[in-house]
Amino acid sequence: MGWLKKFGVNCAVRSPWIIHMNAGGCNGCDIEIVDALTPRHDLEQYGITLRGTPRQADVLVITGPVTVQVAERVKRVYEQMPLPKFVVAVGNCCTTGGVFQECPFVLGGIDHVLPVDAWVYGCPPRPENIVVAVATLLGKLKEDLIGIEKKEVPV
Amino acid sequence: MTEQYRSRFRTLTDGSDSPPGADHHIFIGPQHPWAEEPAHFIIHLKGERVVEADIRIGFNLRGIEKAMENRTWRQNTMLVPRACGICSAVHQNVYVRVVEKLAGVEDQISERARLIRMFSLEAERVHSHILWYGILAHDAGFDTMLHISWRDREIIMDIVEDFSGNRVNPALMLPGGVKRDIPKDKADKARPMLNKLIKQVEYHKKVFTEEASIRNRLENVGVLTKDDAKITTPNGPTGRGSGLPFDMRKSFPYELYDKIDWNLVCYNEGDILATTLVRIDETLESLQMCNQILDQLESTQGELLARVKPRVPEGSYMARGEAPRGEDIHYGIANGTDKPERYKIRAPSLGNIDATLKRMDGEYVADMPVILRSYDPCFSCTNRVMLINEVTGEKIIMNQDEFARKAIKAKRYNRPFF
Amino acid sequence: MKKVLVMGGEALKNHAKGPVTKHVLKQISDHPPPEDIRTIPRIIEDRCIMCGTCVKVCPSHCLEMEKDDKENGMIWLLKPQCMWCGHCQTYCPVDAIHIDRDPNLSVSLFSFNVRQDYEMLVAKGSYKGDVADKKLQELIDEGGKKIKEIEEFRGA
Numbered sequence: 001m002g003w004l005k006k007f008g009v010n011c012a013v014r015s016p017w018i019i020h021m022n023a024g025g026c027n028g029c030d031i032e033i034v035d036a037l038t039p040r041h042d043l044e045q046y047g048i049t050l051r052g053t054p055r056q057a058d059v060l061v062i063t064g065p066v067t068v069q070v071a072e073r074v075k076r077v078y079e080q081m082p083l084p085k086f087v088v089a090v091g092n093c094c095t096t097g098g099v100f101q102e103c104p105f106v107l108g109g110i111d112h113v114l115p116v117d118a119w120v121y122g123c124p125p126r127p128e129n130i131v132v133a134v135a136t137l138l139g140k141l142k143e144d145l146i147g148i149e150k151k152e153v154p155v
Numbered sequence: 156m157t158e159q160y161r162s163r164f165r166t167l168t169d170g171s172d173s174p175p176g177a178d179h180h181i182f183i184g185p186q187h188p189w190a191e192e193p194a195h196f197i198i199h200l201k202g203e204r205v206v207e208a209d210i211r212i213g214f215n216l217r218g219i220e221k222a223m224e225n226r227t228w229r230q231n232t233m234l235v236p237r238a239c240g241i242c243s244a245v246h247q248n249v250y251v252r253v254v255e256k257l258a259g260v261e262d263q264i265s266e267r268a269r270l271i272r273m274f275s276l277e278a279e280r281v282h283s284h285i286l287w288y289g290i291l292a293h294d295a296g297f298d299t300m301l302h303i304s305w306r307d308r309e310i311i312m313d314i315v316e317d318f319s320g321n322r323v324n325p326a327l328m329l330p331g332g333v334k335r336d337i338p339k340d341k342a343d344k345a346r347p348m349l350n351k352l353i354k355q356v357e358y359h360k361k362v363f364t365e366e367a368s369i370r371n372r373l374e375n376v377g378v379l380t381k382d383d384a385k386i387t388t389p390n391g392p393t394g395r396g397s398g399l400p401f402d403m404r405k406s407f408p409y410e411l412y413d414k415i416d417w418n419l420v421c422y423n424e425g426d427i428l429a430t431t432l433v434r435i436d437e438t439l440e441s442l443q444m445c446n447q448i449l450d451q452l453e454s455t456q457g458e459l460l461a462r463v464k465p466r467v468p469e470g471s472y473m474a475r476g477e478a479p480r481g482e483d484i485h486y487g488i489a490n491g492t493d494k495p496e497r498y499k500i501r502a503p504s505l506g507n508i509d510a511t512l513k514r515m516d517g518e519y520v521a522d523m524p525v526i527l528r529s530y531d532p533c534f535s536c537t538n539r540v541m542l543i544n545e546v547t548g549e550k551i552i553m554n555q556d557e558f559a560r561k562a563i564k565a566k567r568y569n570r571p572f573f
Numbered sequence: 574m575k576k577v578l579v580m581g582g583e584a585l586k587n588h589a590k591g592p593v594t595k596h597v598l599k600q601i602s603d604h605p606p607p608e609d610i611r612t613i614p615r616i617i618e619d620r621c622i623m624c625g626t627c628v629k630v631c632p633s634h635c636l637e638m639e640k641d642d643k644e645n646g647m648i649w650l651l652k653p654q655c656m657w658c659g660h661c662q663t664y665c666p667v668d669a670i671h672i673d674r675d676p677n678l679s680v681s682l683f684s685f686n687v688r689q690d691y692e693m694l695v696a697k698g699s700y701k702g703d704v705a706d707k708k709l710q711e712l713i714d715e716g717g718k719k720i721k722e723i724e725e726f727r728g729a
Binding site: 052 | 185186187188191192213214216218219221222225226233234237238239241243286290301302305306309312322323324533
């Protein structure tokens with residue numbers, strides 16, 4: 001069944017479908033992600049479309065410092081996605097907590113909850129950065145995707 | 156309204172506490188393609204008609220107010236705009252005015268600094284409104300309009316980036332003035348872009364008023380009459396679409412809004428189309444104001460940044476401003492050190508939720524996306540209180556009324572709060 | 574029938590063209606962002622007097638100062654935490670910080686391993702003693718509006 005897996009990976013890399021979730025952010029990164037999908041920086045030319053349901057998505061794009069309440073929901077959305085699946089953390093507060101570090105109800109960084117594949121810096125990142133990050137991620141993924149099994153979710 | 160008062164801010168999610176007469180319950184959220192942000196709606200239906208709708212907010216609670224007490228006034232200047240990414244400049248402007256009043260330097264702010272602040276505020280209003288009606292068109296199933304309006308929105312984003320260095324968080328304001336100047340060459344570059352955007356927005360208005368497919372989705376849908384609006388007290392464009400002509404820039408002018416020509420936009424119909432047209436007309440007004448500000452900047456000179464000491468003397472002050480979504484209120488207490496004693500933010504979206512839930516009563520379920528979008532939902536500003544029971548780990552998010560009622564009961568019967 | 578042939582020809586042509594990714598990456602590199610866009614701070618070591626104002630004023634605690642037993646100190650930048658607000662530039666008493674666009678930076682705007690390049694050394698020098706006093710004196714001689722505030726921050 002090796003060739004089937006290879007075929008699947010090739011398809012996933014050619015046109016990854018993304019799902020977008022806000023984990024308690026300030027909306028700044030969200031509108032930049034939507035901006036990356038609209039005419040000027042058209043993410044759809046790479047075959048990337050925004051899906052509504054996690055069942056159809058390959059890449060989970062997360063923004064915001066993960067708040068206590070939404071952490072469970074993020075994990076649930078991640079579990080519903082089919083393999084192979086990737087996580088892109090957009091923005092500084094999603095990467096390390098950023099400016100919300102000492103806030104009482106914030107976990108600070110998505111890597112406390114999920115395994116992450118790419119980080120995009122900026123507060124908020126420019127749409128160009130998101131486009132470049134996603135485009136580079138695709139090229140990189142193809143090589144180390146073939147041998148992938150199941151990733152561990154940190155406790 | 157039912158006979159007995161039902162709070163519409165629910166904590167239960169199974170629909171067991173539903174209003175009488177409802178036979179179906181639709182649960183929306185926290186992750187849902189309709190919304191970018193986590194929020195939970197429960198819509199109670201009878202057949203295809205909505206009986207009532209409830210909301211559960213609080214997924215975005217970060218505890219900004221608590222974090223502000225641990226930081227200095229200077230650091231908080233950059234934390235406050237992150238209360239909401241879209242209306243960041245308004246939050247920063249109101250915060251800065253609180254600090255200036257407390258420090259007693261509000262007379263030293265030069266006219267040029269105030270003009271630059273106003274440009275930042277108006278540019279933000281433009282980009283927020285264009286963003287909103289693009290997404291509204293997307294919710295109504297008119298994706299072409301989403302792409303057209305967001306394409307034209309890039310013009311104002313380019314101007315903001317050119318002037319401030321960042322697209323979404325301009326962060327131009329500081330206690331005592333502004334950070335960057337707008338030099339003449341940049342202003343000259345911006346003027347033709349603004350004029351181009353005015354033409355585009357006029358075209359958007361034509362689409363919304365003349366194109367039948369979008370107009371039929373919005374006209375006579377979710378009508379909030381003036382009487383209902385007076386009970387549920389919406390603010391901002393939601394209220395102005397229902398005939399409540401209140402705008403903080405006219406009622407309590409701050410910065411230099413009383414020295415610039417602009418008109419208050421108000422519609423009386425109260426349906427979604429009226430709110431849309433309020434926002435489009437306001438966009439045109441704001442663009443016209445931007446041009447005026449750039450003209451005035453040429454003849455105004457002045458110091459950009461006045462010195463504000465890091466320690467703020469004791470006192471308290473409340474400031475208000477008109478965000479793109481409505482009225483934004485900040486209240487700060489200083490205790491003489493360089494950190495605030497207490498700081499309270501009341502963001503506009505919270506005041507609009509009740510009116511929007513009222514709007515849904517008796518409507519078709521197919522109109523829900525448009526009605527829910529009508530007040531420009533922004534839950535990142537909205538969530539402020541969470542109570543955690545240390546023993547059981549139970550969490551409750553509540554609004555002010557519930558909190559007060561619980562606290563009074565707990566005191567009267569001498570029992571624990573939970 | 575003719576239409577089908579034309580469409581088939583278009584499809585074949587598009588296959589031969591190769592991926593669009595290439596063109597767009599080139600287009601982005603051809604149109605860089607404006608000159609004075611805000612990015613991470615870079616400190617000019619010749620001017621920095623190690624007063625620690627930027628560390629105190631940073632809202633996201635991304636600048637850290639490390640002092641040894643003698644007169645020397647280092648300022649570290651935790652790169653993923655910095656939110657490019659430019660507060661350090663505004664309050665720097667000697668104008669030693671630049672947050673303008675750096676051409677080399679555009680590559681490091683995203684990463685696949687956040688722990689790899691977490692910290693970055695931005696400045697090192699002496700914060701007290703003869704060397705620091707001499708530098709401060711030079712800056713005071715040079716003049717400038719903000720220089721009056723230096724003494725206030727000194728020794729923070």
